[in-house]
Ligand SMILES: Cc1cc2nc3c(=O)[nH]c(=O)nc-3n(C[C@H](O)[C@H](O)[C@H](O)COP(=O)(O)OP(=O)(O)OC[C@H]3O[C@@H](n4cnc5c(N)ncnc54)[C@H](O)[C@@H]3O)c2cc1C
């Protein structure tokens with residue numbers, strides 16, 4: 177039943193207490209149960225309340241995704257879990273640093289591609305250039321395909337819901 | 353003597369040290385007993401324990417035993433069990449017990465010593481990455497790095513252990529934190545950040561009652577979650593089952609949630625459950641799962657699991673729902689509150705008993721019952737293990753005993769042949785299947801219930817795994833009765849080898865077994881032995897009459913097998929009832945062979 181259903185990519189955002197081990201807990205949940213992590217980013221987003229946001233891109237059947245969300249929500253330092261893929265429109269961006277090496281001709285070519293793909297030149301050395309590119313994962317893939325870099329460093333997907341959909345610390349009141 | 357004084361702040365400094373804070377939290381949390389084993393990293397805590405009387409320490413003989421004892425304490429009282437061990441090997445020895453508690457949802461707080469904070473990461477003497485090692489086998493764990501976090505973390509640890517779906521929590525305590533000054537923070541002042549939904553959604557309750565009121569072939573399937581929820585939940589379950597007039601089955605972990613000798617009880621479900629329970633699960637049109645997690649030992653092959661039924665699932669843990677089996681009505685909430693709501697809704701609708709309405713279903717169930725799937729033949733002087741357990745039951749049924757088991761055939765025979773009538777009386781390792789659980793668990797239960805009869809139904813191989821705890825039982829004069837079903841084999845392993853591996857009995861014979869009578873005597877306990885059926889009653893009577901720890905070595909038929917059996921990967925209607933029931937081996941698929 178489960179196996180026949182199609183796997184789908186989901187972008188899940190998790191608001192957590194920024195405490196030691198929280199990332200290990202989230203990653204351990206995925207590795208321990210054999211779920212995929214396609215991309216993961218984490219950073220503190222609310223220093224006053226010491227809250228961090230983890231953005232996870234994962235793929236799985238509806239069953240698996242529901243299971244992942246339920247398991248994430250169960251972790252003690254987790255405040256809120258949002259599945260942007262099902263909860264409505266959102267924007268998702270990624271940042272990459274892309275290094276190209278080669279002769280002048282190659283570098284000029286890379287500069288031209290960078291120009292029309294809105295990548296920014298952030299470093300240049302004799303025979304080498306580093307570009308910064310932000311955009312959807314697909315745009316970054318496309319840029320990389322075109323410039324044929326020697327090295328890529330990608331930051332992973334960061335995502336946020338559109339409009340009034342807000343991932344904020346839920347009130348943890350006692351339920352009875 | 354004066355507990356109040358010792359953990360109170362000293363007059364001059366008005367501060368406690370970390371160890372005193374720990375004791376104060378234990379006191380405030382109502383902890384009466386801690387199961388532990390000392391070592392360098394926790395000596396400051398032992399020093400404080402020594403100076404007070406409020407919290408009792410029970411010295412085990414192996415840290416695994418401490419966790420199982422805490423589990424036995426917890427499972428027989430509904431309270432949190434507490435463990436205290438040292439760093440390094442003390443902590444690593446708890447891993448099996450913690451995993452066991454996680455799988456079976458047992459509330460345990462385990463305090464582990466740790467090297468001082470400034471030495472963490474240096475491969476210091478007896479350092480282990482305890483939070484790293486125990487992260488996957490705890491509900492949550494903590495390393496306390498700052499004295500100001502200590503009290504808060506400890507209070508939260510208790511909260512997390514008992515709240516919602518219970519489980520084990522580790523708090524790793526560096527020695528300098530225990531020795532240095534630390535502020536206290538009372539329980540009520542700790543900000544709660546862990547909340548679990550306990551009240552069910554009323555709409556789901558209405559949907560559930562709607563289905564319940566129209567079912568033609570209903571069955572209740574209840575599990576350990578009802579026991580977790582508490583005795584009141586078990587009463588409500590019993591009321592609901594009786595008011596509806598529907599049949600009920602229980603999982604291994606749920607035994608005791610409904611009185612076993614009630615005619616509406618079909619016996620245990622699953623791999624070694626009764627024919628009638630499994631057939632009813634297979635053929636029902638409505639399944640009401642309460643605090644049960646559709647374990648693979650219950651469902652068998654998933655695509656053959658109750659193919660024609662709609663399912664209601666009541667569970668406090670949303671991640672249990674739709675995990676293995678999709679359900680039509682998911683009720684997220686505590687079993688007690690959900691059952692209460694269901695019962696009220698049932699009464700509001702004035703539905704009354706539907707026993708007559710489902711008379712055809714009961715007639716079918718009676719036909720399955722007539723198969724008498726737990727039958728066995730006790731003939732001659734050889735002792736059948738099932739017979740031994742039934743005789744034990746005959747002797748103690750009016751004494752309201754607490755039963756613990758180890759893992760293997762004897763565990764299944766105990767589940768089948770020793771009826772459990774009330775919750776908190778049946779302590780067994782279901783999810784992890786930990787051999788060696790039963791004896792220390794019995795010790796924990798006996799500590800909690802000094803005047804109750806506590807019996808560990810064990811197997812020869814399992815019992816050897818934690819038999820060192822005899823010394824604990826002797827020290828604290830715990831009158832645990834060990835009823836050892838001794839078949840000289842790792843019986844369950846031998847059974848699988850006989851069924852699925854061409855009877856090649858690799859390494860499953862228990863060669864060089866000790867003389868259990870002398871072994872018991874060496875510890876100062878009493879050893880008894882029955883080798884013939886005619887000796888059985890006498891030995892059981894003597895075991896019950898003898899004060900203190902007794903080990904009864906019941907030498908049974910070595911090659912008896914557990915029936916019924918649904919082989920791994922088979923469906924409920926593919927149940928094997930007896931050795932005459934054609935070779936199980938041929939019936940099992942490759943997919944089934946990989947299951948455990
Ligand atoms: C040798 C061997 C053979 C076995 N054979 C069988 C067998 O034949 N039949 C069998 O049934 N088992 C058998 N088992 C045990 C099996 O492996 C599982 O441990 C067992 O089936 C799980 O029981 P459960 O579904 O009641 O869940 P538990 O493990 O008891 O889980 C409890 C469930 O209730 C939920 N819950 C917890 N608290 C609450 C609450 N307050 N309110 C509502 N829900 C709550 C939890 O979230 C969880 O989903 C065997 C084990 C061994 C070792």
Ligand SMILES: Cc1ncc(C[n+]2csc(CCOP(=O)(O)OP(=O)(O)O)c2C)c(N)n1
Pocket residue numbers: 758759760761762763785786787788810811812813814815837839841842843844845
């Ligand atoms: C710690 C541990 N190791 C191995 C196993 C695998 N195993 C399951 S049952 C069993 C045999 C148990 O033998 P015994 O305690 O004598 O009980 P019997 O089956 O003979 O009643 C074994 C080895 C286990 N469950 N636990």
